Amino acid sequence: MKLSRRKFLAASGGAFAAAVAAANLTSLKAVAESGHGDAQTGEKGEKHIASSCEMCVNKCGFYAHVVNGRIKKLNPNPRFFKSRAMLCARGNAGAEEPYNPERLKTPLVRDGERGSNKWRKISYEEAFQIVAQKLAEAKTKYENRSSVAFFSSEGLQEGSFQMLAQTYGSLNTVRHPSLCLSSTIQGWSSVYGVYPDADLANAMFVVMPGANRAEALVTPDSMDFLRYRPKGQQLVVLDPRFTNTAAKADKWYPVKPATDMAFMLAMINVIINEELYNKDFVANMTEGFDELKAHVQQYTPEWAEKECEIPADEIKWCAREFAKYAPRSVIYPGRRTSWYVDDVAFRRACAIIPALCGCWDVPGGIVPKSGVPLKNPDIMYPFYDMVEERLDVESFGEFDNNLPDDARKEAGLPTDSVAYLGEKDGSWIRFREAVLRGEPYPVKMMMVYKQNFVEAAPNRAKTLKMMEMMDFICMIDIQMSDTAFYADLVIPESTYLERWDVVHSLAGIWPIATFRQACIEPVYQTKSMFEITGGIVDEMLKIPELWDDTDEEELEYFKEDFVEAILHAPIQDYIKYQVSGFENGYEKLLKDGVIYKTDQGVYGQSAKPGYRFKTRSGKIELTNVKYPDKGLDALPVYRRARQPKDGQFRFILGRHGWNTHTGTQNNEFLWEIQKENTLWINSKEALKLGIKNGDRVVVKSSVGEQTVKAEVTEKIRPDCVFYAHGFGRVSKGMSLVYQKGASQAAILEDYIEPISGNAAMHETFVTVSKA
Amino acid sequence: MATKKFGIVLDAKKCLNCKACTVACKFENTIHPGEDDYRIWVTELELKGTYPNISQEYQPSQCQHCENTPCASVCPTKATYKSPEGVVLIDYDKCILCKACMTACPYDARYENVHLHAIDKCTFCYQRQPEGREPACVETCPTRVRVFGDLNDPESEASKLLARNHTYQLKPERNTRPRLHYIK
Ligand code: SF4
Ligand code: SF4
Ligand code: SF4
Numbered sequence A: 001m002k003l004s005r006r007k008f009l010a011a012s013g014g015a016f017a018a019a020v021a022a023a024n025l026t027s028l029k030a031v032a033e034s035g036h037g038d039a040q041t042g043e044k045g046e047k048h049i050a051s052s053c054e055m056c057v058n059k060c061g062f063y064a065h066v067v068n069g070r071i072k073k074l075n076p077n078p079r080f081f082k083s084r085a086m087l088c089a090r091g092n093a094g095a096e097e098p099y100n101p102e103r104l105k106t107p108l109v110r111d112g113e114r115g116s117n118k119w120r121k122i123s124y125e126e127a128f129q130i131v132a133q134k135l136a137e138a139k140t141k142y143e144n145r146s147s148v149a150f151f152s153s154e155g156l157q158e159g160s161f162q163m164l165a166q167t168y169g170s171l172n173t174v175r176h177p178s179l180c181l182s183s184t185i186q187g188w189s190s191v192y193g194v195y196p197d198a199d200l201a202n203a204m205f206v207v208m209p210g211a212n213r214a215e216a217l218v219t220p221d222s223m224d225f226l227r228y229r230p231k232g233q234q235l236v237v238l239d240p241r242f243t244n245t246a247a248k249a250d251k252w253y254p255v256k257p258a259t260d261m262a263f264m265l266a267m268i269n270v271i272i273n274e275e276l277y278n279k280d281f282v283a284n285m286t287e288g289f290d291e292l293k294a295h296v297q298q299y300t301p302e303w304a305e306k307e308c309e310i311p312a313d314e315i316k317w318c319a320r321e322f323a324k325y326a327p328r329s330v331i332y333p334g335r336r337t338s339w340y341v342d343d344v345a346f347r348r349a350c351a352i353i354p355a356l357c358g359c360w361d362v363p364g365g366i367v368p369k370s371g372v373p374l375k376n377p378d379i380m381y382p383f384y385d386m387v388e389e390r391l392d393v394e395s396f397g398e399f400d401n402n403l404p405d406d407a408r409k410e411a412g413l414p415t416d417s418v419a420y421l422g423e424k425d426g427s428w429i430r431f432r433e434a435v436l437r438g439e440p441y442p443v444k445m446m447m448v449y450k451q452n453f454v455e456a457a458p459n460r461a462k463t464l465k466m467m468e469m470m471d472f473i474c475m476i477d478i479q480m481s482d483t484a485f486y487a488d489l490v491i492p493e494s495t496y497l498e499r500w501d502v503v504h505s506l507a508g509i510w511p512i513a514t515f516r517q518a519c520i521e522p523v524y525q526t527k528s529m530f531e532i533t534g535g536i537v538d539e540m541l542k543i544p545e546l547w548d549d550t551d552e553e554e555l556e557y558f559k560e561d562f563v564e565a566i567l568h569a570p571i572q573d574y575i576k577y578q579v580s581g582f583e584n585g586y587e588k589l590l591k592d593g594v595i596y597k598t599d600q601g602v603y604g605q606s607a608k609p610g611y612r613f614k615t616r617s618g619k620i621e622l623t624n625v626k627y628p629d630k631g632l633d634a635l636p637v638y639r640r641a642r643q644p645k646d647g648q649f650r651f652i653l654g655r656h657g658w659n660t661h662t663g664t665q666n667n668e669f670l671w672e673i674q675k676e677n678t679l680w681i682n683s684k685e686a687l688k689l690g691i692k693n694g695d696r697v698v699v700k701s702s703v704g705e706q707t708v709k710a711e712v713t714e715k716i717r718p719d720c721v722f723y724a725h726g727f728g729r730v731s732k733g734m735s736l737v738y739q740k741g742a743s744q745a746a747i748l749e750d751y752i753e754p755i756s757g758n759a760a761m762h763e764t765f766v767t768v769s770k771a
Numbered sequence B: 001m002a003t004k005k006f007g008i009v010l011d012a013k014k015c016l017n018c019k020a021c022t023v024a025c026k027f028e029n030t031i032h033p034g035e036d037d038y039r040i041w042v043t044e045l046e047l048k049g050t051y052p053n054i055s056q057e058y059q060p061s062q063c064q065h066c067e068n069t070p071c072a073s074v075c076p077t078k079a080t081y082k083s084p085e086g087v088v089l090i091d092y093d094k095c096i097l098c099k100a101c102m103t104a105c106p107y108d109a110r111y112e113n114v115h116l117h118a119i120d121k122c123t124f125c126y127q128r129q130p131e132g133r134e135p136a137c138v139e140t141c142p143t144r145v146r147v148f149g150d151l152n153d154p155e156s157e158a159s160k161l162l163a164r165n166h167t168y169q170l171k172p173e174r175n176t177r178p179r180l181h182y183i184k
């Protein structure tokens, strides 16, 4: 008998408990019948399927509670120790994704002007044919496969999209890091050869410059800094904005934007001059101490106080405490560091401090990431004649980087190139600029996998202009993102709850590997990116012009070893191969959702005898050895940034814990938490401008303006304003947030940090006035 | 075996105001999106101070599962009742939507569930009890603000926390004797 929820709870008093004890579990669970949406499935019964979350980058493990073929709820997987077995608001709201009334259900081809929201439904087969045909046309017309750009967003299916890019042979793959973290990767790698983690579960002294771990959730850091916080741990947060992280800190320094480097350099000054550093560690493990010592003499705490507005005594206190608790002290590396044009130099300064104090590869310190060993097939793609070098690289020397007019422009930064451009990632800003100029060669077609650059990249007007120049744009996504909205062909991917994804090792101090299995059948017969790539490649193989610039024999091997053996095989075979080094690896994955070697933190890998750091000298480089070859400073040099003039504010970015970038705002369960963003403005400044809480205000930069409600607050410096990412959307297919609140992309100016190629998104000044 | 007494000990200082608990509750208990439909909430307490000397705290809460239960005393049909573990539950069939309980509850813990045509509120996820699973809001929290357990069992984590820490309850002047204990 199936108990209704009403009947179940109707049993009263003592009888209720007896009923509970007696009833079998299946019927008990059935009381909580899934309710939202109304898609029907033929399936009966209940199950709990292990898989992993795709609502952000962390891929937290869960068990999907499936009732009659519908997702009822996602529950945290207790074995997923990397997330400390939690699921955040987004992770919970993910249960709605397959049933979101506005999700993409069928391929759509444009049936009107771009952006007119007129679409015609077509089949997947037709969509694949169109893509193959357009790829062939681009190749024939431009005789350069790199004339098609492949933009993608991070995820377990990104590899499937890269397979398509490599099959076609374009070198223009543009991934997300240069709108996000490429500068912190470059900065920390320039010291340690790797981009490491900070062990917040064991550190006693934590300096967090800007990272907002209470709201921009990163596993396990966001959990550890409160949940496993060691007794007596001190947290110091530098941020112009009083974030939830600042609210949890022992000290909040509302640092003057673009001056954080002064704080770090002065810390180095104190640590060296007061001889607080770890002499053995410095002597044995590092390179370039003497140069560093001489260099930082100019950067006294008193000097720094004038730059960053943090009192000299506080800087000294931080330096001394840091050294006192070393090696259990960290400067937090952070992720989305697309802040300033000299961000790499700033990150270098951060990275040097733990190196001086020997806080390296030990509990509580800065620790290199470890991974879970997986096997991945080596795929040989054909070599083609008609391929030119990456556009952003070819553009070096052709035009100047967009840098603000201040001391930083004068030295230390490449003016017309990117020093360390990621070979697969590219530099988003430099890439768009080169496309707009059409030089040195035209890029005329875009394949986009889930990267919503219309809202993610600064200067939306330029992005839309770039899209206008395209012969053809194909978008693959689960929803009508702003980028999809301006595309010519939109191909839906299945949501993460409906597909199988390959295994991925989540590197860190607690490495764990996870994958995805379908928790439910696709609600609308959609396909995974793996299947989409398979379908497109099959159609491509039917067009001879696509293969006339490669070796025939090579092509045959490619068909056999890749198309037949991988694309035409079930993705499960791929997964089985990946975990074939583990006993019963595949079965374990299906059951547990995870695979790992140990659930303990991994430390000391670099302490092994003969270990060479991946730097030129093989040591930790306080003074970088290879940078001078490219005309870059070997040591972090502070050059004063321009600051907003009277009447101007610096616009700073950020987000809250219930949304991810631009991907989650149209989910009703998250939308009801925040329906639009608001402009944070310091109460004294608001008073001067006659702005009251809730007033509509116009925020204006040199590239655009937005109207938004003011939130008059004490929680921000007087010289800055802020609103959260992901609102003021242009896609009518995201109706909950269409034109609700304000867009960041619309007002951000497009400066570049030219050592890593990252965007510099905290360099925009705006005015604010009553609407 | 002594009877169980379920309760929750909260360390609100750990709360990120991330809303994982509120969203988890919605799915676990089939609560549709909507302004007034919730069993659990996170209050942003008033910001203290002026820039740059400010502090901000959050107060996550839900039905207190009061030992002195004003919502039950006023209920004319006895739709509100207590489980043997002291969990305050509602018999939806008996509820006549008079809303006396909503008025009587000092914590604003109740809402009208228009789909069930009854007044509804937190049940400590009672449906999870047979399997011994934690309530959804407890389980999903990134920082483990809540610890759920049997307050009659001195060995339970909740009892130990209660014994080890100074705690307070919300609105003690109402003499409801809540089963939610906040760590000071
Ligand atoms: S942090 Fe949240 S959104 Fe990100 S993977 Fe984990 S549960 Fe999902
Ligand atoms: S899940 Fe935990 S941290 Fe997040 S709002 Fe709820 S109580 Fe606070
Ligand atoms: S909090 Fe309100 S609803 Fe809950 S038991 Fe107490 S009086 Fe009743």
Ligand code: SF4
Binding pocket: B024, B025, B026, B028, B029, B039, B040, B062, B121, B122, B123, B124, B125, B126, B135, B136, B137, B138
């Ligand atoms: S215990 Fe269950 S019903 Fe109560 S607030 Fe938490 S999740 Fe909701």
